[in-house]
Amino acid sequence: MGPDRTGGAVVTGRANRLVTTGCLTALIALITILGVLVSWLWYRHWHDGKANTERRDRAFASIREQARAAADETARALGTSGATDTDALIGVIWRHTEAPVITYEASRREFTATAATSARYDHDVVVPGGGPVEVTRCFAVTYAHHPGRAWTSRVSERDDDVCRPGAEIGGLVRLAQTRISSMYAQDLTRAGVQKALNPTGRRSFEVKSVAREGDSTTVSVVVSSPGAAVDQCYRFTRPALDDDGQDSATAVPTSSCS
Template sequence: MSTSTPVTGRAARAVTGGCLVALTVLILAAGTVLAWMVYAFHRADTGNESRREEARTVLAEKARHAAALTVRDLTAAPDADREAAEDIVLRTARDPGLGQGTVAPKVTYDKALDGLTAVGLFSGSYEVRPALWGARRPESVTRCYALAFRHDSGTWQAKVTTRPDRVCAQREAVTNGAQAAREALRAIDRTTVTRDQVRRLLDPVRTATYEVTTVTGQGRTVTVTTLVRAAGDEQCYRFVRHTDSQDQDSVTVAAVAVAHCAG
């Protein structure tokens, strides 16, 4: 026989009803928070992807600008031979913000079309924003481009196309070799240095092999021309060592036509 009274029954039902209401409120609150988090992550991902695409658009504009500058310089040198034209392409058909001169495009000559093609990496960055908390951070973005220059009917024309990233990645070994040589040549402390002495400075560098072509001293600078070989690739570089300085910029670098390293 039940011993509960009508008052006790009503109280129990009230407690049960209150618990159900509280549980419903908690479920609704959790659902709202979850939905907001899903929206926040979706919005962050969408925003980051949009900024990444904008950065890639900037890279394309940078490549087209480099091509336009190269056409301008080639046009301004109508008497330039193949070597001089290659020097111009190496100097301007590239991303000027990369490698302090050590990152050089791979330049090939097409005799049939009387043209040069420079394949190189262009780099930029965009801001990655977190969905909920944390600091914003920059993220790099790169793209490989081929800048083709053709001499047709007395005028230079350019065409810019993308290449797979692996094509530009093949250039990394030579770039690393040039950067290592740049550091090693900071040890030059006088302008009377010889080719043998420069070779001995470069011999311990294991990232590439070096064929030193010329070493000349003038004033307070020493100019070293050397062919850098690594991973089946090669590039001729001109290093200028400023002997009155020991900072990071005391050796400047420029990629030049391979004919300069022919001796």
């Protein structure tokens, strides 16, 4: 008798069905797992997006609140300072706001300080790359004083482009402070300071005057943002007690350079 081919075919068929059933079961399980994963990723994306939006909105609200509080505090300081000179009043605004650009409109008797304020919030993402995110808002704060009235402040939110030149000027002022602080006392002349501030000929600084009075040297400089879109006069004061070039210079914006 020959081999029982019918029995072998039955066994083979059963084996094939088991393999097919096993593959189908594995495929269904894989599809189920992928479905759960996609649903989880979608939920995380939705949840994180919602949380990030709420945190960002709170950060913006905090920035606006800080700007209004700083404006009110500065207006009170102007009222109690007793100062009447334009540059002295600008100095009060500078000490409370550190705005890199402060202008004075004589016809309106208004000072305007332009500066950006920032805040951080935690940004969540599913994949690596999340963490603290900084958001910034640009403000122009106008301070006015009319006879018989208290100082008032008005906060206006502006486009980021309005504050960008001021931010550049702020960086240049810090650079000028460093260079003036490192100069030897005998080099603190108009030509000497001009050379120190513009070693490559780049005209971001224009030294207007250098004056030594007592134990300090005052340098008046026009600081310009790249492209000269905005400029601001600054008065740098360097103690002149020593000749080692290590005395720190201070800087404050002024209404004009002389």
